[in-house]
Ligand SMILES: [Zn+2]
């Protein structure tokens with residue numbers, strides 16, 4: 001807080017940043033809370049003979065938000081792993097990540113840096129079928145890549161280091177980038193994997209489809225079971241709530257500190273005003289004691305006793321207003337009776 005009473009720039013920046021972050025985190029928290037609530041309210045449907053009957057009875061042969069747990073089964077073709085024998089699946093994702101170290105000119109350190117340089121995802125149509133082979137019911141999964149939480153299983157990974165020669169190394173120091181190598185991974189959704197799907201369930205002719213739900217609802221495909229998926233969402237919700245509360249408290253604390261300093265400043269000013277009035281009142285009484293009118297006091301007379309000559313300069317304010325005796329009689333900490341600035345030094349004044 002500056003002496004003018006205005007909050008400092010640092011306090012304003014802190015208040016603005018913490019309020020803005022609180023608002024952002026709260027918006028994310030609200031959105032996640034909505035997702036968790038809808039996930040809890042989603043209709044749990046078992047993959048069995050009743051599935052089609054449930055949908056036939058539902059309005060529009062559709063359950064807007066349903067949870068289905070089953071195992072992955074291919075419809076016609078399957079995808080083979082390019083690296084592992086007898087590893088079949090319905091989604092295959094190949095990723096090449098370039099790993100390099102980049103020189104940070106500010107911290108003067110080499111930082112690890114990773115960039116996806118190539119990614120390809122192949123899919124083939126697939127169903128979710130009952131864990132029980134004797135049950136024929138199944139659900140066709142539509143547009144699986146639009147689902148969130150689809151953590152595929154890593155089936156292969158390999159690191160190809162960059163060959164380093166002396167001239168390369170010198171070049172890297174000049175360019176500030178040191179390539180380390182390429183990290184290659186293959187991830188798959190394998191046949192027989194247990195998957196929980198949450199989305200819109202529709203009966204279309206004789207085919208039951210799980211598809212992305214209406215806007216506002218999130219489409220989930222996860223290798224976790226429903227309870228674990230819900231727990232995971234709830235724990236992320238707690239994290240956003242914690243951030244919201246933390247930054248909200250920071251904003252409140254900053255505001256409280258600013259208001260408190262403002263209050264202290266106002267109190268100080270009130271006190272000084274009353275001291276000044278007290279001083280003027282004393283001056284009036286002194287005038288009465290001396291039986292003088294205000295205009296009759298000599299301009300060089302001490303403003304406290306109104307009789308002796310002013311004889312000292314107060315620094316830093318520079319006022320010349322009292323005699324030496326009255327200066328010594330000022331209460332501690334000594335302040336200039338005119339402007340209330342604290343007196344750091346006193347210089348005697350010699351009139352000749
Ligand atoms: Zn005096």
Ligand SMILES: [Zn+2]
Pocket residue numbers: 314317318319336337338339340341
């Ligand atoms: Zn002064």
